[in-house]
Amino acid sequence: MPQSAPPNTRQAALWNDVSGKAWVEMQPILDEILAPFERLVVDAGYPREGSNVLDIGCGAGATTLAMARRVGNDGNCVGLDISQPLVALATERTKLGGVANASFEVGDAQTYAFESGHFDAVISRFGVMFFDDPMAAFTNIRKAVRRRGKLAFVAWRSPLENDFMTTAVRAAAPFLPPAPAPDPDAPGQFAFADGAKVKRILEASGWASIEVEQADVPCRIAQRDLMAYATRLGPLGAALREVDRATAEKITTVLPAAFAPFVKDGEARFNAACWLVTAHA
Incomplete structure (x- = not known):
């Protein structure tokens, strides 16, 4: 009898190759852009000093x-990510920063064999929208948390509410083959755009006291970094790796004008529309 493929194989392939490598190279820029979410998630998910915390989809470890700094030396924070390149970078940053109570592991949170009830809290900054089976993933994650342990994460709301995030793809669309209509249930950046869907997933996974709140976060990126950000990450980054040089040049030529409405005084400023989701095990 043929065996079914393990879950999240496509995401594993992406994040252990081109996507993961791009995020490693862009880490300083991405950390600066996403810094406001770091504070938001840590504040929402902080259990108490001396606690054990799990960070899902930890990326480069910010x-x-x-x-780890927040829970203090008597606590511990473990970052888990499917991407070997990002975990390697996070581990290196931990050593350089001298943060002894943080560690990182390569693994898929949907299937990882967590120790039951080990963590006091689970957090994630845009790391939980990529599961093939979100219900199975959040069920598995819940088992890793003690009774009444916290869950706190941020996820993007809809593309319509995040015009900056979709500007590059919209500008490039005339030069690319027609794209199929996006599947709202497929893993990806906007997989949790429907807040009611997020709540249903968590309820079915055994979480309680679920709150799904709108969070609109002002973000900025230096103008000098904008084109690298737009052309190396996300769907356009993937598309540019597949097209010929002439097409790529046409696309990169139109991008500055497309982003011009966001740019002022040497930086692009935009609103990031996301959900702040909290719950208890």
Whole structure:
């Protein structure tokens, strides 16, 4: 009998290759852009000093390190990510920063064999929208948390509410083959755009006291970094790796004008529309 493929294989392939490597190279820029979310998630998910905390989809480790500092030397924060390149970078940053109570592991939170009831809290900064089976993932994550332990994460709201995030793809669309209509249930950046859907997933996964609140966060990126950000990450970054040089040049030529409405005084400023989701095990 043929065996089914393990879950999240496509995401694992992406984040252990081109996507993961791009995030490693762009880490300083991304940390600066996402810094406001780091504070938001750590504040919402902080259990108490001396606690054990799990960071899902930890990337290059910024939120893990921030929470490790917050829980103090008697606490511990573990970052888990499916991307080997990002975990390697996070581990290196931890050593350089001398944060002894933070550590990182490569793993898929949907299937990872967590120790039951080990963590006091789970946090995530845009790391939980990529599961093939979100219900299975949040059920597995819940088992890792003690009774009444906290869950806190941020996830993007809809593309319509995040015009900056979709500007590059919209500007490039005339030069690319027609894209199929996005599947709202497929893993990806906007997979949790429907707040009611997020609440249903968590309820079915055994979480309680669920709150799904709108969070509109002012963000900025230096103008000098904007084109690298737009062309190396996300759907456009993937598309540019597949097109010929002439097409790529056409796309990169139109991007500055497309982003011009966001740019002032040497930086692009935009509103990031997301959900701040909290719950208890």
